[in-house]
Amino acid sequence: MIVVFLGPPGVGKGTQASRLCQLLAVPHLSTGDMLRQARGAGTPLGRSVAEFLDQGRLVPDEVVVSVVQQRLWQPDCRTGCLFDGFPRTLVQAQALEEMLAAEGHRIDRVLELTLAEDQLVARMLQRAQRENRADDTPDTIQRRLNVYREQTAPLVAHYAAACLLRTVDGGGTPEEVFARITACVGQGIAG
Ligand code: ADP
Secondary structure (H helix, E strand, C coil), X not given: CEEEXXXXXXXXXXXXXXXXXXXXXXXXXXXXXXXXXXXXXXXXXXXXXXXXXXHCCCCCHHHHHHHHHHHHCCHHHHHCEEEECCCXXXXXXXXXXXXXXXXXXXXXXXXXXXXXXXXXXHHHHHHHHHXXXXXXXXXXXXXXXXXXXXXXXXXXXXXXXXXXXXXXXXXXXXXXXXXXXXXXXXXXXXX
């Protein structure tokens, strides 16, 4: 099963994506994690994306698409995977569709997690204290929200038009949100 998680920064995509991956027994492909890992390891890729990560700007499409393509060639992705933080632009969405089609696959379900902007900001500021993520500063948080609204939110209409989208309320405890998600994915499997 191939699932895409869509949603603004702070909505809890990472937490919910990890849980759903365990349930579906598919690998978790978080482009944010992959890029942060490359930066931490100081690889050429990591050095080339550091500035984008720190400023809360999107890494260029061709860079992210190539990272994802290489990951998709790993054998553990044969039974499916869950994308978290990718695609983030229409160009990335088209590239993903082409990559999957080349292997005879397609996206089964897109889950959009939603939450009011003041709650997103509050969650990210809490996370900043807990995890010390370099891009969880007030200025960068605001930029990431703007980038989401301008460049990623149009994907919602794109996937709705393709009849793949389910929208899930991201409010409440992680358990409450996960129960809503599993209900959606169950519907997907049934029909
Ligand atoms: P969040 O959803 O909280 O913003 P992520 O961990 O998904 O966090 O992403 C962190 C950063 O990594 C982004 O601000 C961006 O710089 C970069 N990034 C991650 N995924 C992509 C992508 N698909 N396209 C471009 N940049 C990306």
